[in-house]
Amino acid sequence: MLKKALLLLAAALICLSSFSKGKKEITVVFYNVENLFDTINHPDKLDNDFTPMGKLNWDTRRYNDKLSKLSYVLSSINKEVLPEIIGLCEIENKDVIEDLINGERLKKGKYQIVHNESPDKRGIDCALIYKKGEFKYLKHETINIEFPWEKEYKTRDILYVQGLVGRKDTLNIFVNHWPSRRGGQEKSEPNRVFVAKQLRKAVNTIQAKNPFAKIIIMGDFNDEPTDKAVIETLKANNDRNTNNPMGLFNLMYDLQANNEGSYNYKGEWNMLDNLIVSNSLLNESRGYQTAHNSGRIYRNKWICFKNKKGVLTPNKTYGGTKYYGGFSDHFPVFFKLKK
Template sequence: MKDTSAFAKAHSEPKKISVAFYNLENLFDTEDDPNTLDDDFTSDGFKNWNGKRYANKLNKLSRVIAKIGHKETDEVPVLLGVAEVENKDVLQSLIATKALKDLGYDVVHYDSPDERGIDVGLLYRKENFQVLESETISVYLESEFGQQDYTRDILHVTGHLMGVKTHILVNHWPSRRSGVEESEPKRIIAAQKNRMIIDRIQEQKPEARIIVMGDFNDGPHNESIKNHLVQKDLYNPMVFLNTRYEGSLNHDFEWYLFDQIILSANFMRLHENPLRYNKSDIYNEHHLTEFRGRFKRNPFRTYAGKRYLGGYSDHFPVYCIFEHHS
């Protein structure tokens, strides 16, 4: 008699997991840090930030996080890189919210020298990702006057993702505030720093699994990403997501895909691959958008200048789906 249970097990569907990135748009607590320029986000500050607004933002963000990739996996993300967080405490408060507190999340975070005090971090589900080591790597920039221009560090976390050793690099590259062309050299330097880390990893293990994620303040086709970061050892699935009608953020009525997740090419291998890339997407469900007015369908943000809107973030999250073959 045929062993149907063994046959079914051998041909069972692989488990799907999601890995995501989300710029949380100024996730500050309400306390004044004398060492950073966080004064706007205090009760006496420009934005009248307070405990009620902070709690509202935490709860809204947590409900979004719990739904990223859920349609494909029936679960929450196993990894979530984040940007624009003030400190480790805000991340601990985020995973302690009602929507996330029972899901087994923990955080990796280091303070970086950014003048506003905003950093990157990594949320991970302990049952799916076991941290082996972590470090923070600074990006040295200079202003036009030859002084050091402080920016966010790169977070490098190494761990076992579904049992597969994986390196995660979380980024938030210099903004375009001073102009696209003027600021581009700084993002190229950040890209080159990532390449240096990747090359160092691959010197020790050529087949290392690497995930580079972040708010790069450049799109998939910009110089920093296309020519300085993504080489033949990396694959950027996000190139297909940015269109005239869709992106992760909108500026002056134009869509951009600054938020990206870039993978080492070995995630694409079709055979004998325990953790295989499946698809990518932007999590831009209707409730995350402006419902009406001239900014309809844009991300529903927390503030528009000084005006409090009470939304989520000025960015949509992005995510990748992987198939785990046990």
């Protein structure tokens, strides 16, 4: 009887040790996966190019190859453990996310999906995937964007997801894909400023209820940390005075200052993919937190293309209509939360 009790106790301690170890560190990733479309023509979307008969000759072989390459990237960010929380943009629908997470490299993560169809005319959306054992989903909603001066212009919704890490730490996560720079950065800037206002309003609502709320904002902003929409409207900066828990800190700000970027346009680096946290995640003495310098760009050589000048840039799937068979035109960005 005593032997049996000791065996049960030992088993319980092993399980508890494993559980605690798994909860000590959470990796948060954002990845613009560059037009992850299926091969089906959906009449309500402008996706005809991404079909076997379209001008991009997007067929099953190319689709499966891209899925394999994206899963390889995501599974390589951590050497030992798959990332716990991953934000995605430029995905067409829930089906392509399911194909991604059910591939050989990611299926062991048993990822769950949070996704809503957005009104974007091309059909691209934002999504969040998470490991069920590491993040407990509570709720989600979308912030729909309607421009008063251009009502026919439909862009991506902002996806808001609330969940728990550990037993008590609530995370409020916003996944973004702001309007492009079509027509030039200056001409298109009002669109991104407007989106930033809607996001800031949502953040204010959360912080009015709880000034110490832990907030993560991730996404392809099509703007850099020092651009107006990010630093003035959203009020995310690199101010290390974290006495105000409601402030927002951009983990990618200093990387941009060092001329690093997640996207390369005509030889120039742009930090379009931002990771922003509330100050409460920087100075909270209990639960999960991160450091000012925790923002990272994942740019292993094998996901890069070496241009004529020898510079390593993201190896993209397409350049115009030319098929390169790469991974994405963006590098993934990530940071770690630690207990």
